[in-house]
Amino acid sequence: MSLTKFADPLRVPPVVRPRPVGESGLSRLTVPMRATRVSLHSELPSTPAWTYAGHLPGPTIEVRRGQPVRIDWRNEITGQxxxxxxxxxxxxxxxxxTSGGTVDPHVAALPPWTVVHLHGGRTxxxxxxxxxxxxxxxxxxxADYGNDQRASLLWYHDHAMGITRLNVLSGLAGLYVVRDEEEDRLGLPSGRYELPLMLFDRNLGTDGRGRLTGRLLHKTEEGTSEFFAPFTLVNGTIWPYAEVEPRPYxxxxxxxxxxxxxxxxxxDEQGRPVSEAIRQIGADGGLLPAPVPLPAAGLTLAPAERADLLVDFAALAGRSLRLVNTAAAPFDGAPPAADLPPGVPDPDPDHRLTEPDxxxxxxxxxxxxRPVVLPPTLSPSFTRLGHDTLPPHEHRTVALVERDMLELWELAELPAGQEAPAGGVTDGIIQVTGPGATSPVTYRRQAASLEDTVNWxxxxxxxxxxxxxxxxxxxxxxxxHLVSFQALARDCYDTSGFDPDRxxxxxxxxxxxxxxxxxNEQGWKDTIRVNxxxxxxxxxxxxxxxxxYLYHCHILEHEDNDMMRPFVVLPAAVKAMMGRMSM
Incomplete structure (x- = not known):
């Protein structure tokens, strides 16, 4: 923790814009995966990493809506x-x-075994x-990407079975931007005034004298599978600074x-929020219907969530500002401590927040x-969904469960009138009393792990x-995977009646x-926090x-350890034929 904060400038990944080849209109791109060494901080030795095209993060791939691209993700990784x-x-x-811990020898023996997922892609x-x-x-x-989707910030990252957490930590992640005419008409800041900010935390090895070596360390605790680390990186640099002009970004x-x-x-310098200078204009799946202020407690982003912000630095000329984090780890949705702000900068090591900056x-x-003048409606094409206005639709229920393992339980509703088995708790049977209901609905667990039968x-x-x-x-x-969705409701439940042991x-x-x-949760999303x-x-x-396709928890340690399930999308006629064959 002896590294100097704000010693190194923010790096911006290079931008690659594929161009059509021939008369087909198809753009082609080759992205090699390579072992390299990167600088995480000017006071550290260089760090061995696996990267896309030698960059951490990988190059930002920028396309237009409807522009088909074929990418050759070429594995050229060698070495340990x-x-x-x-x-x-x-x-x-x-x-x-690693002092006091147990090193896993199996990780050192892992080969370069990779697969790329375009997160948020309609693929x-x-x-x-x-x-x-x-x-x-x-x-x-x-991989072929049709890019037939709204302008949005996607990202590509490794998705290898059982080792996603390690391959992504090694450096295999990058940004992917889709542009369209609706976004163009807003005249938003662009070029050097549009800054991509990829946030992640990392831990590092030490030598025999306790000095940081720069080697990447996946360090977890006994009984806590999630990875939380003391160093925060933005675009691959630990605690960087960004020099900006007094204008909108x-x-x-x-x-x-x-x-x-x-x-x-x-x-600001006194620890006071300057949230009045910020408006959120987009989320995972593109533009929000209208600009919104940030929540008073701060902008909450769980792993894989994105936010598109318009920040006007015009009234802040000559100031030094800090972006800080107040979230405990593991996170449970609880609000920040009552004394924040201006106590924001205080570390909270008891909740694995060693350094908030x-x-x-x-x-x-x-x-x-001059400021950017936003129209009251950012996205004329946006329609807010409501349950009562949806076309005919299918309902499905999944429960997030922690027993010996973290699991996703696909639940099937038992026929009306069928009561839960007598005799107290029954493994795989959950009763839920919903809004306005006088009696519970009984569900039976259909699946709990990736290898269980496909049901959906x-x-x-x-x-x-x-x-x-x-x-x-x-x-x-x-x-x-595959879709953007809208959140219709966030309801609260008393879950004390669930017995995870039984x-x-x-x-x-x-x-x-x-x-x-x-x-900011009411636009199009592909990842949603469930507290x-x-x-x-x-x-x-x-x-x-x-x-x-897959759906899963995007805590990488959780998805690697069974919080992941498949679903299959079929043409209606094929689905009907399958139904006939199963009769």
């Missing part, structure tokens, strides 16, 4: 695995080095990066951490530039409403009240492609 994995005692995640199944379809050194994954934020949730505030902005002196067959272009019930004690970012309910899980969807004791309801139309 660049990450050391260790399990240490409680709260050892706050400290660099055909064969190009989605199925978790087991990996390539070794000398092999390629050729567009900040494109991504939480690319394995497990850490960020609750971000921009504060993320990034420093140094605003130059000079004439103020979705009709192509069909609408679906999914209910995600969190029976654990932590917040989980729930991600669905796998069922001793008394029904009961609705206690309607929760709050923040204004403890909440049921979040989402709606999506499953169009654009067919095949086998």
């Amino acid at each position: 695995y660049p990450v050391t994995a260790v399990i240490g005692p409680e709260y050892s995640q706050n400290e660099p080095g 055909i199944a064969g190009s989605d990066g199925w978790t087991e379809n990996c390539a070794l050194t000398g092999q390629s994954q050729v 567009r900040l494109r934020l991504l939480n690319a951490a394995n497990a850490r949730v960020y609750r971000l505030l921009l504060i 993320v990034l420093q902005f140094r605003v130059a002196r000079g004439p103020e530039r 067959f979705v009709t192509l272009d069909g609408w679906e409403v999914w209910h995600i019930l969190n029976l654990t004690g932590d917040t989980h970012p729930f991600h669905v 796998g069922g309910t001793a008394k029904p899980v009961a609705f206690t009240g309607t929760g709050v969807l923040d204004a 403890p004791g909440e049921q979040v309801t989402i709606a999506a139309r499953f169009g654009g492609a067919t095949g086998r």
